[in-house]
């Protein structure tokens with residue numbers, strides 16, 4: 001981490017990119033740059049690395065793709081980690097990763113505004129404590145920066161607790177309670193599964209078609225099978241095969257109220273970003289009636305919900321498993337590269353680079369695999385430019401102690 005401090009409370013010039021966000025994406029870019037001798041500064045709104053994983057996920061979470069698909073660039077997972085590392089194992093990997101590449105983000109810095117100044121040719125990045133400037137800005141705030149809280153009619157009338165999955169840790173406080181879980185993506189399914197482990201009575205709202213694949217087929221991951229088949233066969237064929245395997249393994253999920261979309265699971269993921277559910281046990285609990293599937297909610301009432309099929313049911317708690325959104329439009333003053341939803345307009349694999357030194361990492365809708373792809377490209381690109389302005393010897397000449405000093409680092 002290197003920067004030249006001009007004066008306290010005047011802008012801090014960063015001799016390398018400013019990276020916003022210390023999640024897996026921001027850390028990957030910093031690591032790839034550090035590996036090439038290029039300094040960077042990460043600004044992170046929370047007080048920890050990978051805050052999504054540390055603060056906003058439930059206890060029983062595991063990676064749902066095999067670990068080799070979730071590796072960050074330049075460092076493998078430890079050999080003794082299981083195929084699907086737990087959340088704690090993933091966090092410890094992230095901490096070792098940052099330590100290995102000497103990455104020390106500036107914590108408790110929420111980026112409130114970032115804009116390109118045409119006159120100086122620099123990005124001005126404002127946090128609550130001051131302004132940082134650099135030729136390069138790397139947006140690494142993630143696709144899951146903020147919870148989506150839908151405007152369900154009557155939401156305010158419901159008198160029981162309502163939490164988003166980002167605030168759900170475990171089902172211990174829900175024992176014997178009737179819980180409405182709104183949403184049936186991976187979060188909704190896994191929270192229902194967790195609720196059952198704590199003897200709660202989850203009812204899961206399914207309003208649209210959804211793909212469910214078993215996470216594993218006879219010891220092989222569905223994702224791994226799909227990736228291997230895609231090397232030889234066209235996408236549609238692979239998708240059809242996956243659905244055939246899924247139906248033979250899980251039975252007909254239509255009968256459980258889980259209709260399949262017409263587009264296949266991998267094509268749908270590629271085109272819309274909608275992740276198929278990778279089942280780790282919820283389907284069998286739906287089959288046994290421990291998780292009930294409901295239709296879409298028409299409106300919430302004081303003590304429960306009315307559904308579009310006319311049914312009405314009482315609930316003691318509601319859990320919103322309604323997904324996440326990007327927060328880029330809230331702070332990045334730029335209107336050509338990002339959509340109004342805060343995603344790059346250019347689709348994968350070309351969405352990592354914008355104009356005037358703007359980069360984005362981790363907005364590919366392809367999980368950590370996408371992050372690794374972006375990070376390598378961004379680091380190569382910035383290194384080429386940085387070398388031109390700093391000279392080929394600069395990388396080996398950097399003396400970190402003479403450049404680092406942040407007046408607003410509260411960590």
Ligand SMILES: Cc1cc2nc3c(=O)[nH]c(=O)nc-3n(C[C@H](O)[C@H](O)[C@H](O)COP(=O)(O)OP(=O)(O)OC[C@H]3O[C@@H](n4cnc5c(N)ncnc54)[C@H](O)[C@@H]3O)c2cc1C
Nearest residue numbers: 021023024025045051052063064110111141142362367368
């Ligand atoms: C529950 C869950 C499970 C998942 N499991 C998998 C999986 O198994 N495999 C997989 O490949 N992907 C998975 N994903 C996808 C997930 O997006 C990646 O795992 C990964 O966390 C993305 O990293 P990121 O750095 O892009 O974003 P994040 O991890 O969200 O990190 C972004 C960072 O930016 C910070 N930030 C945001 N706004 C600001 C701001 N204005 N100023 C300063 N800092 C800011 C945040 O605090 C955060 O620390 C999962 C996602 C969720 C929600």
Ligand SMILES: NC(=O)C1=CN([C@@H]2O[C@H](COP(=O)(O)OP(=O)(O)OC[C@H]3O[C@@H](n4cnc5c(N)ncnc54)[C@H](OP(=O)(O)O)[C@@H]3O)[C@@H](O)[C@H]2O)C=CC1
Nearest residue numbers: 062063064150183184185186187188207208275321322323
């Ligand atoms: N490693 C792991 O095991 C896990 C990974 N993840 C990942 O995290 C990311 C986010 O997943 P998740 O949190 O499940 O979010 P998703 O965006 O995948 O799913 C959101 C769900 O909420 C539903 N929904 C949204 N708004 C409403 C509404 N107004 N009324 C009813 N339903 C609504 C959606 O239904 P509709 O389709 O009808 O819009 C959908 O079923 C994904 O990439 C996922 O793969 C999540 C959990 C575990």
Ligand SMILES: O=C(O)C(=O)Cc1c[nH]c2ccccc12
Nearest residue numbers: 065223269275276365366367368
């Ligand atoms: O967990 C996620 O959000 C991911 O995006 C991981 C992922 C990338 N490509 C996929 C295809 C099918 C299922 C999960 C993923």
